[in-house]
Amino acid sequence: MAANTQTKYSVLLPTYNERENLPIITWLLTKTFAENNIDYEIIIIDDNSPDGTLEVAKQLQAVYGEDHIVLRPRSGKLGLGTAYIYGIENATGNFIIIMDADMSHHPKAIPEFIKKQKEGNYDIVTGSRYINGGGVYGWDLRRKLTSRGANFIADFLLRPGVSDLTGSFRLYKKHVLQQIIKATVSKGYVFQMEMMIRARQFGFSVAEVPITFVDRVYGESKLGVGEIIGYLKGLWMLFTSV
Numbered sequence: 039m040a041a042n043t044q045t046k047y048s049v050l051l052p053t054y055n056e057r058e059n060l061p062i063i064t065w066l067l068t069k070t071f072a073e074n075n076i077d078y079e080i081i082i083i084d085d086n087s088p089d090g091t092l093e094v095a096k097q098l099q100a101v102y103g104e105d106h107i108v109l110r111p112r113s114g115k116l117g118l119g120t121a122y123i124y125g126i127e128n129a130t131g132n133f134i135i136i137m138d139a140d141m142s143h144h145p146k147a148i149p150e151f152i153k154k155q156k157e158g159n160y161d162i163v164t165g166s167r168y169i170n171g172g173g174v175y176g177w178d179l180r181r182k183l184t185s186r187g188a189n190f191i192a193d194f195l196l197r198p199g200v201s202d203l204t205g206s207f208r209l210y211k212k213h214v215l216q217q218i219i220k221a222t223v224s225k226g227y228v229f230q231m232e233m234m235i236r237a238r239q240f241g242f243s244v245a246e247v248p249i250t251f252v253d254r255v256y257g258e259s260k261l262g263v264g265e266i267i268g269y270l271k272g273l274w275m276l277f278t279s280v
């Protein structure tokens with residue numbers, strides 16, 4: 039118990055049209071932290087979702103309390119990269135957990151991330167779908183191949199030593215994330231990968247934990263040809279510049 043008193047975890051939860059998913063993910067997060075006696079806050083960064091996600095977030099804050107649910111809404115859809123930066127600026131924890139709000143990332147993995155981090159005092163622990171024990175459920179073959187292909191090409195060109203580069207379920211020491219995010223220039227899917235490349239560049243230690251990724255519970259997916267081309271362009275930029 040005493041070991042946890044100085045350690046606090048800030049979960050950054052960026053949301054855009056997640057009104058159905060948000061109550062479930064919030065409940066699972068609060069349950070996981072409470073059961074494991076972990077000090078935490080959940081920072082919800084909503085970008086003025088047209089589906090009224092912020093109204094749902096306010097109700098959740100009323101239920102779970104302002105010390106556990108922090109609302110940091112923004113006026114429009116400004117993108118994930120700046121949502122994380124805004125979240126970090128508002129975080130009071132010394133560790134940051136980044137995850138999606140659409141239930142693709144299950145909170146039950148968080149205690150494993152924390153355990154792993156402590157084992158080697160790692161700077162970063164990243165959830166991997168592509169190591170033993172991990173996996174992907176609910177995706178069609180096209181989406182699976184796209185994800186595998188994206189990781190394969192990045193691994194081939196950049197040799198980052200991390201098996202899941204495009205995943206976004208990660209635990210960071212706060213100052214480490216601050217430094218990495220400041221150096222990261224990409225947008226879109228390449229963003230998560232660049233963060234790992236920068237981590238290696240700065241010499242930060244990265245450990246992996248297997249995770250099971252499930253396709254989003256509610257809402258439409260947006261991966262299209264534009265995102266794939268954007269990814270390849272970003273990859274090339276990194277390959278020629280890092």
Ligand SMILES: Nc1nc2c(ncn2[C@@H]2O[C@H](COP(=O)(O)OP(=O)(O)OP(=O)(O)O)[C@@H](O)[C@H]2O)c(=O)[nH]1
Nearest residue numbers: 052053054083085117118121138139140254259260
């Ligand atoms: N604040 C904010 N959150 C966003 C934005 N775009 C996406 N998100 C959230 O970021 C997380 C990841 O986005 P997703 O849309 O799930 O991306 P994805 O998993 O690659 O694609 P899906 O197949 O649609 O799930 C989710 O919690 C989204 O609600 C944005 O512009 N601003």
Ligand SMILES: [Mg+2]
Nearest residue numbers: 138140142254
């Ligand atoms: Mg998703």
